[in-house]
Amino acid sequence: MPQSAAPALRENRVTAKVLILNGPGLADSGTGITLDELERACADSCADVGLAMEFRHTDDENRLLAWLAGDSAGFDGIIVNPGPSARCAMTSRASYVAAIAGLKTPLIEVHLHNIYKDTNAAADGSRQIGGDIGLVCGFGTSGYRLALQSMARKTARPIVREST
């Protein structure tokens, strides 16, 4: 059987998968948007930018931390809103720092409100943890869309070439 001189190439673009975590108090945050509506909005944003997503919510902070520390490796990007009761960035809270420091996966922290508006929070004592950790706050629920648009760029994958 004659063989072709060069094998045919088939190109696959691997869809990046993002984990969207939502923490305590978000359901009652007074934004006028329900968690279901937020999940749908995130799904729409993901469809627009070509991402797959898994959307989770918990009112148990320990569960949120366990997801952050334990499940991140299975995803290409993480978006986390620790919840309105958090009141400050994850990067300045020891329990969160333990979960996210050293993470190889890009992470973007989203807060509906500007958590740094309070002058007392301005010097937040956060640590030099490095990493690809972004912050979006004060955009309301639009912050998720902005974060997902950014995550699509951060996780942009090369085309995987396979021989057939």
Place this chain on the structure above:
Amino acid sequence: MRKTTTVHVINGPNLNLLGTREPGIYGSDTLDEIATRCSTAGERLGLHVTFLQSNHEGQIVDWIQQATGRADVIIINAAALTHTSIAIHDALRNFDGLKIELHISNPHVREWFRHVSYVSTAVDAVVAGLGPDGYELVIGSIHELMASA
């Protein structure tokens, strides 16, 4: 006739070196390339974008003052002045339009001296650590942000 939304993007010290300075932290895009992308994004959305950079605190204060009556939105990357300038803080407080603080890297995961922001307490929203793409992504969010303000 619908008034065009005007956005002033104000950049602080050392951002003129973008593309050559610490690309591992700040990326390889130059500020001119970012400015072009912002203008293009703005045109697509019916926004008029003015892109400014200075290494001098007083010039930045002047630009913020001049934005009153001329701009609807200020996007400010005050760079290192973020962590030192109460003058910029005060000037921002005096501007009535929408104010967004932007950083290419996330100062809160870097050295301790970057963890204070005098800008954050005078703005409506903060974006950091989205890389150079952050500029055009924020511009893309302005209509939604103004609608909910």
